[in-house]
Amino acid sequence: MSEPGARVPLAETCRVVGGEVPLWPYHRARLAAAGLDEALLRNADTAVRDAARRFKRARPGQRFRLSLAVWPDERDLRVTPRSTSPTGRPSPAST
Numbered sequence: 001m002s003e004p005g006a007r008v009p010l011a012e013t014c015r016v017v018g019g020e021v022p023l024w025p026y027h028r029a030r031l032a033a034a035g036l037d038e039a040l041l042r043n044a045d046t047a048v049r050d051a052a053r054r055f056k057r058a059r060p061g062q063r064f065r066l067s068l069a070v071w072p073d074e075r076d077l078r079v080t081p082r083s084t085s086p087t088g089r090p091s092p093a094s095t
Contacts, residue, residue, distance in 0.1 A: 009069035010034050014048065016064040016081075019056025021048055027068070036072055044068060044077055051079040 012027040021027070024045075032041060048066060055064045063084040070077040 007071055007074070009071050010036065011070075012068045014052075014066045014068065016052045016055050016066060019053050019058075021052050021066065024048060031070065036070060040070060040072060040075065040077065044070060047077060047079045051081055054081065 010031060012031065014021045014024065014027050027048075028041060028044065031044065036044070048068060051066050052064075055062075058064065065082045065084055067080045067082060068077065069080075
């Protein structure tokens with residue numbers, strides 16, 4: 001249970017394929033349904049697109065995910081890239 005006044009973000013985890021997030025329209029629609037306004041959605045579009053592009057030249061077999069956290073009340077968002085090994089264990093992504 002979170003403390004009163006604690007920052008609790010809206011969060012999405014997205015798969016990256018070839019430097020793109022193929023299911024981004026689905027994730028974006030979920031964020032919109034949760035109440036994100038169009039300005040924050042556009043910011044999320046740009047942040048996710050820019051982060052995903054870092055992995056366009058990934059080696060075959062490499063798997064990447066992006067974790068997006070959005071704090072609508074504070075107009076803040078963060079994208080954290082993650083590499084997923086073939087065992088499924090997440091680790092910080094490096095390019």
